[in-house]
Amino acid sequence: ESNENLPLLLDEYRRYGRQMIMPEIGFDGQLRLKRAKVLIVGAGGLGSPAAAYIAGAGVGTIGIIDHDTVEHSNLHRQIIHSTSKVGMSKVESAITYLKDLNPNPTYIPHVQALTSANALPILTPYDLILDCTDHPSLRYLISDTAIILNKPIVSASALRTDGQLIVLNDPPGSGPCYRCIWPNPPPASTVTSCGEGGILGPVVGVMGVLQALEAIKLLSRPAPPEQKTTSMTIFSAFPQMAFRTLKMRGRRKACVACGEPADAKDKITKEAMEKGLIDHIAFCGTSAPVGLL
């Protein structure tokens, strides 16, 4: 019990020493990481490396939500799972790995799909949401819920040889949301999953590691920057590896989620979400099974 009075355990000083000696983190930043609660939505190609580095860095509470089980076809890129875990729920497999990497954080398993019906209660306890999902409907659902709950999102995606990353609603109340950037979903016929289109492991891996980096930066900083412009990082592995930083728009005044739509009835509110009036799957126009990959 005496440990309760120490801000950091001796084991934590040993583990985090290499990052605590950096002025960008420091002792105060490490304490902020310890007090932080992160939800990782999707324990797949993005969520695997993101969870590993977030747990390694000592974020105090880490929730993971995924309804899927580990398959052989995951293992070229979902590197926190393993052959001996095939058939196990990805959440359980992930937490088994993470506890051995770092036993100090509190790990919260959510072995279920994220839906319009459960998103509000599931996201509520967390400070930051990592969108590591595989479908537009989930990306809109996470964004709408995070806007209602006033939480930032680190969102990434990958397909074949390309990746994209953007930090949304940061700081909460000022940065754009997913709908500000993409007010309307793409036609369902143009949406390709990693299962259909293919994916190179290190491509999705690099995007997941960069999500962890943005999460650690956001959670350890003393305060949000005063003037923050939103940028999107895009990555392409071929022909030459190339990253590019794009300057994105700010909030859309008439955004149905974070703004004031012309018709107030269009506003996505907590009440509308709770009453089940917001159907993200229908909005994205797909009847295909929606999964977290």
Place this chain on the structure above:
Amino acid sequence: ESNENLPLLLDEYRRYGRQMIMPEIGFDGQLRLKRAKVLIVGAGGLGSPAAAYIAGAGVGTIGIIDHDTVEHSNLHRQIIHSTSKVGMSKVESAITYLKDLNPNPTYIPHVQALTSANALPILTPYDLILDCTDHPSLRYLISDTAIILNKPIVSASALRTDGQLIVLNDPPGSGPCYRCIWPNPPPASTVTSCGEGGILGPVVGVMGVLQALEAIKLLSRPAPPEQKTTSMTIFSAFPQMAFRTLKMRGRRKACVACGEPADAKDKITKEAMEKGLIDHIAFCGTSAPVGLL
């Protein structure tokens, strides 16, 4: 034994399907990966993610060399090790993890330090060397040995919030070597290790994943590009995450390793290496212990 006649096992089709359906890899690229032999020098912050994605992708033979053992202070960034492996050799810990991720590759442990005396025989069997080390003397040693043996190198490094990546001697015989880019080592007093300077986990992590990407691209391609310029990728995590691609020089005609020095006696030859005449530690002017981090 019937499997011996099949180019790929059924398990391999399942595992690598998501990358084999991509034209950049394809069936032939997967076979080239399976036939390839990679040596990862250093099972630390760079080597951990590099090894995970290289093993996941199905590279057929993977050697790992490191003389170090797992410590708690490694685990925020060396994500293939774990708390239960503290005290174990990093090579053994890494191979235990990799075998569970993908049992198909042949893993070759080298539990020892890479030195001027053993580098030639150790590197000889491999097609590609990943430099995941932590000291200039090892970087020159790896480069000199790879030039003598005609092998390409994927070299990365990281410190604090920054990272660097370069592919050397690619294709063998034409791209620059480490000495072409850096003919002389930095003053020993200016060399900072991750232990002294600190390191953020995802910073070294992203560089290691990019090493795996460059390795997979190099090993799976049908032939080297006809005209290849050498570029160096530099990464900075703060204040805004930023990657930059720098156009580097080609081979230096008078390079003592890959070129023709003015005085032929200066040339680093296989014979000179074998006779122990090339002292990389003295060249780098340090008396500090040289380790693979």
Place this chain on the structure above:
Amino acid sequence: MGEEATLPITVEFSGGLELLFSKQKTHKVQIPASDPSGKPANVGFLVGWLCDNLMVDKRKDMFVMDGTVRNGILVLINDADWELEGEDEYVLEKGDNILFVSTLHGG
């Protein structure tokens, strides 16, 4: 026909859109400096011009719908969201870089 003034610009495709354009990510093109009505070429005009002159794949609805770039494609003018630059009304200048990014959803 007399000489037509042209404008040299760079057009780039990312996120898989290059598959519709000869699998080539970067195109240096010379576009007409004015549209058929004589107005200076803007991004809206460029989008139509690309469909007619650069697109190899015939599935135009993978790129345009209802007269503009389809949902799920971001347009960047010199690496800035086109909404910061006037969207399709932005008048092109010599040397501009126009990047079309197909949004990815995989993970």
Place this chain on the structure above:
Amino acid sequence: MGEEATLPITVEFSGGLELLFSKQKTHKVQIPASDPSGKPANVGFLVGWLCDNLMVDKRKDMFVMDGTVRNGILVLINDADWELEGEDEYVLEKGDNILFVSTLHGG
């Protein structure tokens, strides 16, 4: 003294070198257009000028040694290795970007 012509350029530091220069990675500076002997300012002159005018940390040997940039620092002229551009003899032009990268060795 009459007016001195100056040249606006961008100087950047990476890999930890920024610690010697007010911890600031990017500096927009106006340097004299000619060196004291009247020759147009080149990169060699710039290195000395940075030591005298921009360096805060007094450990000059972390940046220069024997009259030039020390071993282990790469110099990039508009993102190309200075050895491709004439090294310290490269004559600076308005708007040039000069990047100094300290080589990292950690892993």
